[in-house]
Amino acid sequence: MKFASEKNLRMAIDKFPRIKLAYLPTPLEEAKALSEKLGGPRIFIKRDDQTGLAFGGNKGRKLEFIMADVMKKKADLVITWAGIQSNWCRSVAAAVRKLGMKSILILSKRPGLPADYDGNLLLDYIFDADIRIVEGEGGKAPKEEDIMGTVNKIVEEERRKGHNPYIVSVGGSSVGWSMTEPLGAISYTDAFLEILKQAKEQKIKVDAVVHASGSGSTQAGLAVGAKALGGITEVTGISVSGKKDAMVNEVYEIAKETIKALRLNMPIAPEDIIVLDDYVGEGYGMLNKETTEAIRITAETEGILLDPVYTAKAMAGLMDLIKLGHFKKGQTIVFLHTGGTPALFPYREKLLELIKESKKQ
Numbered sequence: 001m002k003f004a005s006e007k008n009l010r011m012a013i014d015k016f017p018r019i020k021l022a023y024l025p026t027p028l029e030e031a032k033a034l035s036e037k038l039g040g041p042r043i044f045i046k047r048d049d050q051t052g053l054a055f056g057g058n059k060g061r062k063l064e065f066i067m068a069d070v071m072k073k074k075a076d077l078v079i080t081w082a083g084i085q086s087n088w089c090r091s092v093a094a095a096v097r098k099l100g101m102k103s104i105l106i107l108s109k110r111p112g113l114p115a116d117y118d119g120n121l122l123l124d125y126i127f128d129a130d131i132r133i134v135e136g137e138g139g140k141a142p143k144e145e146d147i148m149g150t151v152n153k154i155v156e157e158e159r160r161k162g163h164n165p166y167i168v169s170v171g172g173s174s175v176g177w178s179m180t181e182p183l184g185a186i187s188y189t190d191a192f193l194e195i196l197k198q199a200k201e202q203k204i205k206v207d208a209v210v211h212a213s214g215s216g217s218t219q220a221g222l223a224v225g226a227k228a229l230g231g232i233t234e235v236t237g238i239s240v241s242g243k244k245d246a247m248v249n250e251v252y253e254i255a256k257e258t259i260k261a262l263r264l265n266m267p268i269a270p271e272d273i274i275v276l277d278d279y280v281g282e283g284y285g286m287l288n289k290e291t292t293e294a295i296r297i298t299a300e301t302e303g304i305l306l307d308p309v310y311t312a313k314a315m316a317g318l319m320d321l322i323k324l325g326h327f328k329k330g331q332t333i334v335f336l337h338t339g340g341t342p343a344l345f346p347y348r349e350k351l352l353e354l355i356k357e358s359k360k361q
């Protein structure tokens with residue numbers, strides 16, 4: 001059942017102001033050698049790793065809407081938080097500079113994950129973001145309440161200094177703090193329309209979009225677009241950290257907000273959200289054999305780089321779903337490459353070790 005036309009959706013999205021930060025549309029290219037190697041469906045890669053903003057990625061798309069909101073609310077500073085190698089924080093650090101502002105990034109250090117000034121953290125430093133690293137007791141991961149405590153403290157300090165900070169949560173996903181509309185998700189409903197338009201031009205019918213799901217707004221935006229236009233495209237989120245039920249709920253909440261913000265007259269249920277948590281491995285940011293294989297095979301067949309934290313897990317998921325026969329010959333799958341490649345470098349030691357092992361087999 002169709003709840004909106006492409007034109008209706010386009011008009012609803014265009015009501016939200018945006019600032020040009022990304023190179024759009026990103027290419028949609030067929031990965032013939034990869035499809036052949038996997039012996040399954042036709043695979044197209046949507047190159048959101050090429051959005052351009054400071055090495056690209058999905059956050060560039062979200063920030064076009066979010067930074068417009070920052071301007072609208074006359075903020076003079078952006079405060080956000082995430083993990084130490086966060087693509088989101090790096091993208092915020094770059095975007096604020098384009099608007100002549102500064103950012104404060106509250107970055108959580110977690111055991112077992114690289115924490116040196118390399119990859120995204122190096123880039124944050126180059127953009128001269130105000131970097132505040134939080135650590136848990138005894139080198140453990142900081143508790144959620146401690147992170148929020150730090151955020152609150154910093155917000156108060158900055159307000160006392162006379163600043164008007166725009167506060168946005170991890171990934172630009174959940175509505176709350178300064179972001180009163182699900183702007184990250186709206187940018188991905190927009191991306192869904194972009195994919196459909198390119199698919200039409202390339203004379204393909206997209207059976208499924210597969211992508212890495214983290215803070216949930218990429219998936220929420222895509223899922224709302226897909227359902228509104230008749231539900232013929234399956235949207236499969238591969239979780240990179242959360243358990244399935246928690247992720248479904250997160251995405252569902254953002255999807256409800258998105259439907260409201262776009263004024264769509266459409267029901268949505270948790271059953272409409274497909275998340276798989278089988279490819280998380282040992283946890284967020286932890287590399288394993290399957291993720292390394294995904295990086296290696298994609299590089300060797302297509303000359304395309306995946307990142308170790310997100311897209312490699314999503315590709316490991318896609319590869320397994322083909323192996324399991326969930327995606328078959330005759331179907332057409334779009335793999336959404338959400339970026340993240342700066343994180344390859346801080347992972348070099350573990351990557352080298354695992355790639356060596358993988359080549360031996």
Ligand SMILES: *Cc1c(COP(=O)(O)O)cnc(C)c1O
Pocket residue numbers: 057058059087088171173212213214215216217218219307310311338339340341
């Ligand atoms: C943030 C991110 C994601 C996940 O997007 P969400 O909207 O947070 O679910 C996927 N891939 C990369 C590379 C990212 O940086």
